[in-house]
Amino acid sequence: MSASAIAFSPRRVSAMILRHWYLLRSSWPRLFELVYWPAVQMFMWGFLQVGIAKYPGAIAGTASTFLAAFLLWDILFRGQIGYSMSFLEEMWSRNMPNLMISPLRAGEFVLALIIMSVVRLSIGLVPVTILAVIFFGFNLWALGFALAAFFANLLFTSWAVGMFCSGLVLRHGLGAESLAWSLMFFFLPLTCVYYPVSTLPEWLQPIAWALPPTAVFEGMRALVIDHVFRADLMLWALGLNLLWMTAGAVSFMLLLAAARRGGSLLQIGE
Amino acid sequence: MTLPAIKAIDLTKNYGESVAVAGVSFEIAPGSITGLLGGNGAGKTTTIGMIMSLVAPTSGRVLVFGADMAHERYRVLHRMNFESPYVDLPHRLTVRQNLTVFGMLYGIGRIGECIDLLARDLDLVEFIDRPAGKLSAGQKTRVALAKALINEPDVLVLDEPTASLDPDTADWIREHLEKYRTRKHATILLASHNMSEVERLCDRVLMMKRGHIVDDGSPKELLARYGRRNLEEVFLDIARDRREPMREAAS
Numbered sequence: 001m002s003a004s005a006i007a008f009s010p011r012r013v014s015a016m017i018l019r020h021w022y023l024l025r026s027s028w029p030r031l032f033e034l035v036y037w038p039a040v041q042m043f044m045w046g047f048l049q050v051g052i053a054k055y056p057g058a059i060a061g062t063a064s065t066f067l068a069a070f071l072l073w074d075i076l077f078r079g080q081i082g083y084s085m086s087f088l089e090e091m092w093s094r095n096m097p098n099l100m101i102s103p104l105r106a107g108e109f110v111l112a113l114i115i116m117s118v119v120r121l122s123i124g125l126v127p128v129t130i131l132a133v134i135f136f137g138f139n140l141w142a143l144g145f146a147l148a149a150f151f152a153n154l155l156f157t158s159w160a161v162g163m164f165c166s167g168l169v170l171r172h173g174l175g176a177e178s179l180a181w182s183l184m185f186f187f188l189p190l191t192c193v194y195y196p197v198s199t200l201p202e203w204l205q206p207i208a209w210a211l212p213p214t215a216v217f218e219g220m221r222a223l224v225i226d227h228v229f230r231a232d233l234m235l236w237a238l239g240l241n242l243l244w245m246t247a248g249a250v251s252f253m254l255l256l257a258a259a260r261r262g263g264s265l266l267q268i269g270e
Numbered sequence: 271m272t273l274p275a276i277k278a279i280d281l282t283k284n285y286g287e288s289v290a291v292a293g294v295s296f297e298i299a300p301g302s303i304t305g306l307l308g309g310n311g312a313g314k315t316t317t318i319g320m321i322m323s324l325v326a327p328t329s330g331r332v333l334v335f336g337a338d339m340a341h342e343r344y345r346v347l348h349r350m351n352f353e354s355p356y357v358d359l360p361h362r363l364t365v366r367q368n369l370t371v372f373g374m375l376y377g378i379g380r381i382g383e384c385i386d387l388l389a390r391d392l393d394l395v396e397f398i399d400r401p402a403g404k405l406s407a408g409q410k411t412r413v414a415l416a417k418a419l420i421n422e423p424d425v426l427v428l429d430e431p432t433a434s435l436d437p438d439t440a441d442w443i444r445e446h447l448e449k450y451r452t453r454k455h456a457t458i459l460l461a462s463h464n465m466s467e468v469e470r471l472c473d474r475v476l477m478m479k480r481g482h483i484v485d486d487g488s489p490k491e492l493l494a495r496y497g498r499r500n501l502e503e504v505f506l507d508i509a510r511d512r513r514e515p516m517r518e519a520a521s
Binding site: 007011012014015016018019026027090093100102103257263266 | 283285290315316319322323324325326344347348350351352354356357358359360361362363364367370371372374375376377401417
């Protein structure tokens with residue numbers, strides 16, 4: 001690969017961010033959708049937590065983590081959806097060939113999608129975390145440094161999955177779009193969002209620990225229930241995320257190359 | 271010696287068992303307008319896709335100003351652009367917003383002035399702040415052309431630029447392309463099914479059929495070679511495999 005092929009331009013990244021900002025700004029349903037689902041889910045889990053907390057015993061202790069678990073799961077899910085949605089907008093508008101014949105590098109495109117996922121996530125999640133304080137007295141922001149560690153690790157995983165899904169859509173067309181919406185749910189039972197890893201059968205536990213979010217959710221429970229910040233879990237998640245991000249980037253590049261070989265960049269559609 | 275603007279060397283594209291382009295080779299001189307003609311499935315769009323690096327050749331190479339499009343495309347992509355009725359611009363963005371984004375992608379300085387100039391040249395002023403998705407077919411084509419000209423490309427590749435346009439708008443687009451070529455000494459490669467358009471615009475025509483280039487020459491040369499009055503008749507001779515008898519009769 002020549003030096004010019006890997007030259008990085010902040011201006012091109014800005015161009016892509018501006019393109020998606022224009023889009024968000026022009027469409028109130030898109031903005032509303034960013035807040036709607038997280039808000040509905042937060043209320044559901046919040047009321048469940050309040051209801052279960054009325055019963056004495058261990059279950060009430062576990063239930064105290066529901067809201068935190070939901071909000072962290074939503075960071076993971078919305079991070080990936082934020083990435084994939086910005087990507088899918090290019091497919092839906094049949095703009096992808098215009099981008100692929102422009103000087104925009106794959107790395108710049110990916111970085112712009114990553115930044116847009118943070119923008120979309122912030123638009124959706126910040127109001128919801130404020131509603132959680134108002135209605136349930138749960139302040140996610142009070143987790144402080146731990147929240148930053150949880151947030152970063154979950155976003156890294158979401159981008160890795162987002163890169164893989166967008167590669168699949170490039171290669172296989174919009175027929176693979178549903179994977180962008182559903183793939184993350186495959187991880188929902190395995191990452192032990194609402195229960196400890198020890199709940200899983202023993203043979204499944206090593207698989208769960210190979211998923212970076214598992215360490216984050218275990219870390220969250222240690223913090224909320226035992227008031228202990230498990231730095232070891234965060235480092236484990238970070239190490240895994242380095243592998244996942246690398247795998248996500250490599251799979252995106254391989255699937256992009258396969259899309260060029262298969263001619264699917266010219267035939268954007270199902 | 272002048273470097274060809276585009277050089278295809280034994281370019282082949284197979285999709286499984288199906289051969290879309292079968293070892294075509296050609297050179298396109300800088301400053302020329304070349305037409306790529308052929309029926310549906312002749313391999314025109316795949317050839318264009320390979321030139322623009324949207325499609326990877328199964329074998330063979332495409333060089334644009336000497337840069338191999340498989341490995342060195344970023345050396346020349348800023349000097350190229352492309353327009354096709356099968357590719358859209360984001361519908362919800364206004365024309366100005368779309369052109370701003372592409373101006374930034376192509377590293378254009380003073381984008382505002384550049385857009386104003388294009389808007390005057392291509393008659394976009396009236397709808398420059400309207401969403402691209404709400405324009406008529408003719409307006410959309412002019413906007414797509416503005417996007418294709420935003421970087422003043424040295425190589426402009428057009429896939430059926432006047433498809434589905436009324437004769438007035440189509441004529442207007444052709445006139446603009448001729449002016450652009452003259453002003454910029456740009457190389458234009460044009461795939462079209464409109465024979466009169468090709469006859470009017472092109473210095474040279476590559477005739478494709480089933481993935482092969484089956485004839486190559488200026489419109490005048492082709493008419494003389496086949497003994498026909500217009501390119502449409504030449505096209506039909508080739509499409510219906512009447513080319514050898516017609517060529518013999520003409521000679």
